[in-house]
Amino acid sequence: MSQDNALSTRVITLLTERLGIPAETVTPAAHLAEDLGVDSVDAVEFALALEREFSIELPDAALVEVKTVQDVIDRVAEAQAPANEVGG
Amino acid sequence: MRRVAVTGLGVVSPLGIGVPGFWTELTRGTSAVRRISRFDASPFPTQIAAEVRNFKPEDYLPRRDIVRTDTFIHFALIAALEALRDAKLDPSPGDPRIGVSIGTSMGGLPLIFTTYDGLQREGMRGVNPYAMPGFLPNMAASWVSIRFGARGPIASATTACAAGGQAIGDAFRYIQRGDADVMIAGGTDALVTPFVVASFGSLRALSTRNDDPAGASRPFDRERDGFVLGEGAAILVLEELDHARARGCHVHGELGGFAMTADGHHPTASTEDGPARAMAGALADAGVAPGCVGYINAHGTSTPHNDANETRAIKQVFGDHSYRLGVSSTKSMTGHLLGAAGAVEAAATVLAVEHGVLPPTINYQSPDPECDLDYVPNRSREAAIEVGMSNSFGFGGVNASLVFRRFDA
Numbered sequence: 001m002s003q004d005n006a007l008s009t010r011v012i013t014l015l016t017e018r019l020g021i022p023a024e025t026v027t028p029a030a031h032l033a034e035d036l037g038v039d040s041v042d043a044v045e046f047a048l049a050l051e052r053e054f055s056i057e058l059p060d061a062a063l064v065e066v067k068t069v070q071d072v073i074d075r076v077a078e079a080q081a082p083a084n085e086v087g088g
Numbered sequence: 089m090r091r092v093a094v095t096g097l098g099v100v101s102p103l104g105i106g107v108p109g110f111w112t113e114l115t116r117g118t119s120a121v122r123r124i125s126r127f128d129a130s131p132f133p134t135q136i137a138a139e140v141r142n143f144k145p146e147d148y149l150p151r152r153d154i155v156r157t158d159t160f161i162h163f164a165l166i167a168a169l170e171a172l173r174d175a176k177l178d179p180s181p182g183d184p185r186i187g188v189s190i191g192t193s194m195g196g197l198p199l200i201f202t203t204y205d206g207l208q209r210e211g212m213r214g215v216n217p218y219a220m221p222g223f224l225p226n227m228a229a230s231w232v233s234i235r236f237g238a239r240g241p242i243a244s245a246t247t248a249c250a251a252g253g254q255a256i257g258d259a260f261r262y263i264q265r266g267d268a269d270v271m272i273a274g275g276t277d278a279l280v281t282p283f284v285v286a287s288f289g290s291l292r293a294l295s296t297r298n299d300d301p302a303g304a305s306r307p308f309d310r311e312r313d314g315f316v317l318g319e320g321a322a323i324l325v326l327e328e329l330d331h332a333r334a335r336g337c338h339v340h341g342e343l344g345g346f347a348m349t350a351d352g353h354h355p356t357a358s359t360e361d362g363p364a365r366a367m368a369g370a371l372a373d374a375g376v377a378p379g380c381v382g383y384i385n386a387h388g389t390s391t392p393h394n395d396a397n398e399t400r401a402i403k404q405v406f407g408d409h410s411y412r413l414g415v416s417s418t419k420s421m422t423g424h425l426l427g428a429a430g431a432v433e434a435a436a437t438v439l440a441v442e443h444g445v446l447p448p449t450i451n452y453q454s455p456d457p458e459c460d461l462d463y464v465p466n467r468s469r470e471a472a473i474e475v476g477m478s479n480s481f482g483f484g485g486v487n488a489s490l491v492f493r494r495f496d497a
Contacts, residue, residue, distance in 0.1 A: 016151075018155065019152070019155065020150065020151035020152035020153070020154060020155040020156070021151075021152060022150070022151070022152070037152075041217045041218065041221070044217040045216060045217050045218060048213060048216070048217075051213065052213070
């Protein structure tokens, strides 16, 4: 549970620091495009930032079908999972 | 002919952000030149500049805009914010009668370098997608149009150190022709970077008076040894006069004339003829006789060539009257803001005419026989003037002159 919290905090920090989205608007349920104004250029920057932050690979399509901040957190957790299994 | 009023002024300068502080320091004769703090300048022959110190864009702009743009756009957005507030103009979103014209010499050159560093280091992963729309030279004008809902004409002069002057002149024409009622016009540059210091240094254009930063920019003085790099932005809100009257807003002055000429001669060495024709053309455009001009805010870079050449050009246009008017270079205090210089100095000229105070040329100590005009040495002075001129010349042989008239409601 605490790991999940740490993960979501890091994802949310990227949204506020790298994309400059006001912190008070970013909640797990927030819709990226509709609530936070994330456009296609932001999505590329966000994906690059996520890849760097979590040392993961996100295909270009990975963030296309995601809708909310929670979706992103889930996608990052998935991308991390195989590496964790290998490591464990 | 439609007349054009100046109804708003906004300045981001090495002497301060906001017009009141800028004007106070300018008339006090304060130098903004210091040792460069932005990067380690010790490998370079020039280690001084006039930086916008303690600049915190987050005090003025949402972080959302800051992360997507380079500093020259931050400067332009803040200057526009100040100017529109001064004009008491809150553009309704999507106004097609409001346009933007903002010049810059090189746009977001620092961001180009950062992006290229990322590419070299990490390949595609190192390339920020915000980079391209963050460094294009026209993006200062575009961001201002986006943020303030200005959907009229849009322009971005890139005529080097004349860009700010030309951008204001272009805006003037859009209003005169009826293409717009209001233009948000000016210039911006943020180029205190190693590459720019090295490139101008290679041309031997910069002062190397590193042991005396405050005394380094000394236009028209015999001991001048080059210009001092500055940075910043200025925006003028230009408005068709009846439009301004209908709003009942304050009018700082009237933009009466503009001319732009080319030397057609040499990449860096200016002629006497090109600047003289720009000045004469702007006077003719304004319908003002040379004898009516009380003040010239000179290009006055503090390079040996420019200041002597500009002095000769002024004498060619103004004849005996050259010795009766005040000619000052505010670059002695602000440094040379490149593509923003013409805009900051246009603002200074408007304020000089409005308040009847001529800002000085500081560091004027040793007269140069080739520069024998009244350069308002070292101290500002009161002078009730009707007309002021602002000159901006640039590499490539480009010359812009603007004529501002006092406005009595």
